[in-house]
Amino acid sequence: MQEIDSPGRFYLGRDYDLAAGAVGATPLLYQTENLTTHAVCVGMTGSGKTGLCISLLEEAALAGIPAIAIDPKGDLGNLLLAFPDLLPSDFQPWVDPSVASRKGITVEELAQQAAELWKSGLAKWNEDGARIQRFTDTVDRAIYTPGSSAGLPLTVLKSFAAPPQAVLDDADALNDRIQGAASGLLALLGVTADPVTSREHILLSNVLGQAWREGRSLDLAGLIHELQQPPFKRVGVVDLDSFFPAKDRLEFGMRLNNLLASPSFASWLEGESLDVQGLLYTKENKPRLSIISIAHLTDAERMFFVTILLNEVIAWMRSQPGTGSLRAILYMDEVFGFFPPTANPPAKRPMLTLLKQARAYGLGCVLATQNPVDLDYKGLSNAGTWFLGRLQTERDKARVIEGLEGASAEAGATFNRKAMEATLAALDSRVFLMNNVHASGPKVFQTRWALSYLAGPLTRSQISTLMAARKTSAMQSAATSQAPGSSSPSREPVGSTPAQQRRAPESTSAKSRPVLSAEVTQRFWPLDESVKPAGGERLTYRPGLFAVGRLHFIRASDGIDVWRDFAALQPVHGDMPQPTWETAQVMGERSTLLDEPEPSAAFSDLPGDMAVERNYRRWDDDLKNHVYQSQRLTLWECVEFDARSQPDESAEAFRQRLLPEVIKRVEQEVDEAESAANETRWWLFGFMSQAIVRGAEIILVRIFGGRSRKQLVTQSLWTQMSKDRQKHAAAKSHLREKQRDLDRLTKLTAPPVDPLDADAEPLHELKLTKIEVPPRKGDIEVQPVSLVWLPWWIGDDGAARTAY
Structure with a gap:
């Protein structure tokens, strides 16, 4: 093994004699653990700063140390231009x-010259194609382009995930x-917001804070809705609507x-969703060199992305066990504007946190710039290593000192x-002058020859060319996962009516929840758990x-x-x-409605009228009339x-x-009628007995002669008896009538002879009269109409059936 490949050391160059202007023979080998106290690289254009930083990242790759490199200019894409065979065609x-x-x-001749230049340059620094081969074999290299499809797309807008x-x-x-x-999101909107005085910043912070403390992640659509409500x-201590x-x-949302709907923002x-662990290691645990190119973004977009990325790095860092060894590198080229001496852009705070705390987790931060006056050197006092190249002005030198x-x-x-x-x-x-607080003193050295071909800043088309095979592979993997047999086959919805199945296919243009004023009350109909999706x-x-x-x-x-x-539901x-x-x-x-939708549900298009708050007041009156x-x-x-x-x-x-009430009443009437019939019968029997006695007396009187007063009385008895006979007959008739009523009603309680014959239901013999009473118009009360979201199961073919 050559000295330049010593374990735990980065080969950055050789010592340099300033007085003689000559390169020495002693390699500059930088201890990897020294980088846990971070490094700063400063040098004007043409100083060789980019070559030094690329060499440092190459050395980290050779040592199996992963890195995330933020590239605002496009230079770091050169790390993918490493050609072990050093052929002109490469x-x-x-x-x-x-x-x-x-x-x-010709271009071919220029390529020949470049290949010869690189071959001879590497040889002078004891490097060759075999070292390049080890570099390309050791790490997985990729270029990500957030907000662009030139490289591998990377999004941070799908979810503001809970930390x-x-x-x-x-x-x-x-x-x-x-x-x-x-702060990053507001910067994306072009809003310069102070965390203490800006109500937008305070509201946004409170919404994010409450969601995250509850363990809830928010996508951008969900965030918009929580800002509204x-x-x-x-x-x-101030009421929300007053604050x-x-x-x-609504205007803020x-x-x-x-921003979300803008075609340019699509x-x-x-x-891929931003995942620091995934940027540092492949699924097979191979270290990665992830270059995140942001050269194509606006200043606001850069600030937003870098802020979110740094916060994600902090979250990843805190999930790692402590170590004194170098675990990973976070590199940022051209840090100008992100870490100024006086202002406090959104990215500055997380960057300060990393400089102060990352050492304990083995994360080394390397910051590079050609504008020394625009760095917060008080914050950079946490950096243990300074690589200083040629500076342009005395002011730059003073700030570096x-x-x-x-x-x-x-x-x-x-x-x-x-x-x-x-x-x-x-x-x-x-x-460069290296001032390392862990070393005995400053050292002057000349940077080694880069393994990668330094072609200069890469264009988006060049990045696209480099990542074409990678993107094709990713698309093929996605297609394989969606191939027939890889998912459940589509089938006709179960339990839906033909009318429901024939509804127009569900629109695919609006899948996220529409943004509405907080004055429009929104509720969600509960899901019927018995209706399972097909x-x-x-x-x-x-x-x-x-x-x-x-209603009254x-x-x-x-x-x-x-x-x-x-x-009322419409x-x-x-x-x-x-x-x-x-x-x-x-x-x-009244149904019990929910305040939140089911997770991962989509939303149909909302008619324009339903997005206007004043319409709901009009629909109150319409409902009263209805x-x-x-x-x-x-x-x-x-x-x-x-x-x-x-x-x-x-x-x-x-x-x-x-x-039962009628039967009971008729039974009582039957009893009463029976009592009345019995009573008239006994009266009739009494009068008949008296009439017989009197009749006998009259006969005796006639036989023996004379006229008796009792004869007159007897005539009166017969007259009364005739009347009582009529009463008794009437009482018996009334009893028979009531008994017939009771018999008829008793039969109504018996089951029909044929249970399948609905018309034979005896109960219907109770004739009813329908009475309809309208509500008093002036007394109708209607609470404010709300927008209710109703759950449906929508198939791939657009067929729909209710899920409530």
Whole structure:
């Protein structure tokens, strides 16, 4: 093994004699564990800063140490231009044709020159194609392009995921994460927001904070909705609507929604979700060199992405066990603007956190810039290693000296200001001063030859060429996972009616929840757990209108005075029905609605009218008119037995309830009639006995002569007896009539001869009269109409069936 490949050391170059202007023979081998205290690389254009940093990343790769490299200029893509065979054909696609034209040679000849230059350059530094081969074999290299499909797409907008438990348990770390995410998102909107005074920042921070503390992750659509209708009613001690009125929250949410809906922003929603562990290691645990190119982004987009990425790195870092060894590298080229001395852009806070805390977790941060005056050197006092190249102005040198002094004081090392100033003034191209607080003193060295071909900043088309095979492989893998047999086959929905199955296919244009004003109340109909999805069906919410109220039915002449609750549901699919409540379901019971949708559910398109808050007030009045015209209190009356049903009692229920009461009443009447018949019979028997005695007396009187007064009395008895006979006959007739009624009613309780013959139901012989009472219009009460989302199962073919 050569000395340059010593374990635990990075081969960065050779010692350099400033006085003689000559390169020495002693390799500069940098201890890898020294990088856990971080490094800063400063040098003007042409100083060789990019070559040094690329060499450092190459050495880390050779040592099996993964790295995430943030590339604002496009230079770091050169790390994929490593050609172990050093053939001209390898270099030809990457040489500049304009250079060949200026030199008056062909592109092939220029490629030949580049191959020879690289071969001889590597040889002078004891390197060769075999070392390049080990570099390419050891790490997986990839270029990511967030917000673009040139490289591997990478999105941070699919989910503002809740941080790991280690961060949730650390109040300071969680607060930093919340502040960074809020600041980054607002920067993306072009809003310069102070965390203390900006109401947008405060609201956004509170929404994110509450969701994350509850363990909930939010995608951008979910975040927009929680901004409209936050899960809290107060901000500090101030009422939410006083602090940030609903109208202003709608405008704020619409700005985010416009960003989400912008065609130019669509690429931000594509690609892999940001996963630091995945950027550092493959699934097979092979170390990775993940280059994240942000050269194509605007300043606001860069700030947003870098802020989110740094926060994700912090979250990953806190989930790792502590170590004194170098576990991974986070490199950022051209850090200008992200770590200024006075301002506090969103990325600065997480970067400071990393510089202060990453050492304990074995994460080394390397920051590079050609603008020394734009760095916060007080913050960089945490950096233990400084690589200083040629500087342009005295002001740059003064700021670098200031930073070196701070770093040395922080580490307790001595610092010779005059010697350092003299050394900096003498530096040439590719010559650097390394000030390492872990070493005995500063060292001057010349950077080694890079293993990778330094073609300069790569264009998006060049990045696309480099990543074409990788993207094709990813697409083939995705296609394989979706091939026939890899998922459940689609089939006809079960349990749906033909009408439901033939509905128009569900729109695929609106799958996320629409953004609405917080003044539009939204609720969610509970899912019927008994209705299971068939293969390929997806839960989708369709809109509807829902309201509850009370109706007053009164009719003094019939003694009716009833209040009744109701709930009205009007499903909406496509255009709004006209009139609005024409096909509404009016129910007697109020359903318990939910405040949140089912996770991962999609949403159908919302008619434009339903997005306007003032329309809901109009629909209140429309509902009053609808229930006045359509609702009636129905009563049933049995004239034969002088009985009336209870409110909302059905005819059958009334009959069932009425029959035992009527039977009992007729039984009492039969008993009374029987008593009356018995009583008239005994009276009749009494009079008949008296009449017989008197009749005998009259006969005796006639035989023996004379006229008796008793004869007159007897005539009167016969007259009374005749009357009692008539009464008795009437009583017996009345008893027979009541007995017939009782027999008929008793038969009504018996089952029909043929149970399948509905017309044979004897109970229907109780004739009922229907009474309908309209509600009093002036007493109708309707609570505010709300937007209700109704769950449906939607198949791949667009067939739909209710899930409620």
